[in-house]
Amino acid sequence: MNKLSTILSWVFQIVAAAILAQTLYFKFSGHPESVKLFSELGMEPHGRVLIGILELVAVLLLIRPTSAIWGAILSVGVMSGAIIGHFTHLGWDGERGQLGMLAVLVFVASLAVLAIRRKTIPFLKSVFDENVPVEAPVEEE
Numbered sequence: 001m002n003k004l005s006t007i008l009s010w011v012f013q014i015v016a017a018a019i020l021a022q023t024l025y026f027k028f029s030g031h032p033e034s035v036k037l038f039s040e041l042g043m044e045p046h047g048r049v050l051i052g053i054l055e056l057v058a059v060l061l062l063i064r065p066t067s068a069i070w071g072a073i074l075s076v077g078v079m080s081g082a083i084i085g086h087f088t089h090l091g092w093d094g095e096r097g098q099l100g101m102l103a104v105l106v107f108v109a110s111l112a113v114l115a116i117r118r119k120t121i122p123f124l125k126s127v128f129d130e131n132v133p134v135e136a137p138v139e140e141e
Contacts, residue, residue: 001116009068009116016075016109017062019102020055027052037099041085054078062113069117075110079103 001009026034027048038048055078061071086092086100118124 001119005116009113012109012112012116013062013068013071016072016106016113017059019106019109020062020075021059023102024052024056024059027055033095037090037096040089051078051081062110068113069121072110072113072117075106076114079107079110083107 025031030045030048034048035044038044038051041047043051054074058071058074058078061067061074063071082103083100086096086103090096090100092100114121
């Protein structure tokens, strides 16, 4: 990665981690709005706590350069669920819309991290590794 890519990745990692981190208080403290939201999704209380734990893990992974890819993958997954929840149950009006847009922002920032660091994704590394010889397909008779 060049210097610009590294800086951009860090910007996106910090944006995603900061948004995720600021919502943890509401999930772990049982804030009435958070309880109401997860009740509407049929996930209260266990889903609220589980999502909070997953988001906390994503934050910790995102702020470590060696694990940023895993944090971005986890964030994309969790935010996919949040975005689907907004489309199917919660809606996009008022404060709910703001929460939904924060989920979209984390989703996009995490995708940007994945795009920038794509050559370090373990299960795709061989696709981008220029030193791996490409074998010709074997024809069957």
